[in-house]
Amino acid sequence: MKYSEQSIQELLEAAQFTEGLSSEMISGLAQHARLLKVEAGTVLFAEGESEDEIFVMLSGRAALEMTVPRRGRVRLLTVGPGELLGWSGLVDEGIMTATALVTSEAQLIGLSSSRLLELSESDHHFGYRLMRQTARAVSRRLVATRLQLLDLYADMEPESDQDLK
């Protein structure tokens, strides 16, 4: 998949994240966006660190992980094309709550959260649309996390084998 031929503008327009944004708004975004191709094993951002970029995945896979004392890095979720990574800069203080590790070669669009916030301040309509989309992404992530939390297969998979002959 060769994205370098397509303009970032086109890629952004195709991404679900920009639904509801006008072409002008998207071109405003594109000016502050960059296209990245990242190898497997690369850390996009690390838990606890400050990070300005928010990422839209175009292809490949990344894993979100958190460190737990004596358990090490625990993988929580795999993220795929169309999904957002690193929104803490946009919606909170900008300290990443998880580490994002690329697990298979990925193409992403990176956007500067601080720049997006500036744009939102000056154009509230744009800001509203941007936040709507971000909220939707966060909401979907929350539902997925809840489903994991429900441990739906718990009665199907006992913790250990029964002691049977």
Add this chain to the structure above:
Amino acid sequence: MIRPSVQLTHDPWLAVPAHVTEVIRESPGVMTYEITLDDPQTHQRFRFEPGQFNMLYMPGIGEAAISISGPTDCDGRIPHTIRTAGNVTRSLAEAGEGAALGLRGPFGSRWPIADCTGRDLVLVAGGIGLAPLRPVIYEIVRHRDHYGSVTLLYGARSPSGLLYTQEHAAWRSEGITICTTVDRAESDWEGNVGVVTLLLDRLRLNDPNNTTLMMCGPEVMMWYTVQSALRKSIKESDLWLSLERNMNCGIGLCGHCQFGAQFVCRDGPVFRFDQVASILRTDDL
């Protein structure tokens, strides 16, 4: 109501004698028992359709309804994948290979694989829910050219809960795309983490109007899978689920398995989504 296709005996209450000829330990607490019918003529006559189940009978203990998880041409050696949970499955696990038991069946409704020629198929399974879908996979592999693209999306609690992993490579080589995911990763797990519905969200369909989706797993998982499928414009009448309820007789006469107007043993366990859509979310029905 579905008329039975095969009747092993004149009396639907009567079991036929059988033995456990092989036991495979699939994952902690989950075993596959290959059951062979004792009488060669009955053995010859046994036929089932994907989605159906048998009542396995341990005399003195009771019966349990178990999905048939093998190929439809399994030639009388019938695999059943079961989680060890109640008295019957525990006694079966303890008795193991060589155990003598009884079998009544096959009962229940079938997956619509026979009506899917030329269609793209998506199978979504959660945990032990892959067991009732495995006969569909075998059917697909037998006639791969009858179907369009075939994708299996499979989730389990943890990597050790994924069933039949030793067969996945063979299925892939037969042109079935398989994506697996787990709710919780173990340290050496390199695959997807997250609920199986995310895999469906990410799946690109050739044509939602030409896609049939069959699912089996916990009801909450199936509900969210349905939502995801509908968002992708798959029609309600192309969504199929396998449900579970307390079964006692397996033949629609004891009343235990009723779910709304449906007898899960007789009108199901495989249902088309629109048949159960209105009652699926009432949890105490």
Add this chain to the structure above:
Amino acid sequence: MTDVEPEQSPAGFLNKVDLQTLIDQLHSEGYTVIGPTIDQAAIVYAEIHSVDDLPIGWSDEQGPGHYRAVNNRTDTYFAFTVGPHSWKKYLFPPQTLMSVAERTSSGWRFLSQAEAPVEKYAFLGVRACELAAIQVQDRVFLEGPWRDPVYAARREAALLIAVNCTQAAATCFCTSTGTGPDCRESFDLCLTELADGFVLESGSTRGNLIATKLPLTEATASQIESAAREQQRAVQQMTREVDLSGVHDLLVQNPEHPHWDDVAERCLSCTNCTMVCPTCFCSTVEDIPDLSGDRVERRRQWDSCFNPDFSYMNGSIVRDSIRSRYRQWLTHKLGTWHDQFDRSGCVGCGRCITWCPPGIDLRDEIVKLQQHADDADSRESGSEGTL
């Protein structure tokens, strides 16, 4: 089993003093006669050997949660309606052997009960609602994708001698369910009691053959008119009717109706209603091994959707509240039974009303569900804001 439409013989008349000849004839043909009799202050069904076993001079007084057998000081044989027993006690017994497993040197041998000899019963005194109830159970056990051979054998052997009701209890509502009070079909013989005897009709070849052995005279026009008048009294006494049109949709579309909470507070989930109901068919099959474990009987026993663990699955109970269990029972009986069996499961016999300890009357419950549904509809179409 009763066959369809034989040539209609003219009605006969059997003198009251000759009723024993009917019982004798049945005995000589090898039937065990089951009929009404007084036991523990109620009119129940049990084996009867002579007319003296019948509840001569007994009537009943019924209401929600109320039953009294009352002596009417006359020589009537059938001047009552229905008691706590129904004929399912014999066709679909409380406990039935379904199969036997015997251990062999190489495994197990399984023995069917489908051809086991069954007792030939003659049911004396089957009411119209009960004929309907037997039809309902016939559809469940004989007309589904899986036919029950154990029920079939008993049913085939049974002879049905119907009796037209000449009064109605306060709990009867067969006119609302369209299942009585007059017996129209599906019987072998039918009797209507008059002061001095019985107008007798036959409804099948088997019935005909028995009738020819009885000391009957041809029923006179006046006797036939009297019989019609007696039957009419039953219709007139049925004052508490209920409109059941649309009840399927009412129940199926209202699983969250607030009225279910109201009934749940009164219902004890005691299962009385399901035991006395002539159409309820829920059961559980259980294994009963002998001491050695080499011979195991598989017995089917009556169960009830009101029993908490009836819906037990994977470690929890699906219908874990009285509310959900009562809703299941009523929605099934009057609602989803239609989807399953193409008719109602209720025959208007009123037993569930009589034998309910807190006296829940499903006729009232239906009316309340209907009222609230109507209120909800009018609220929706009005402008009263959110509920």
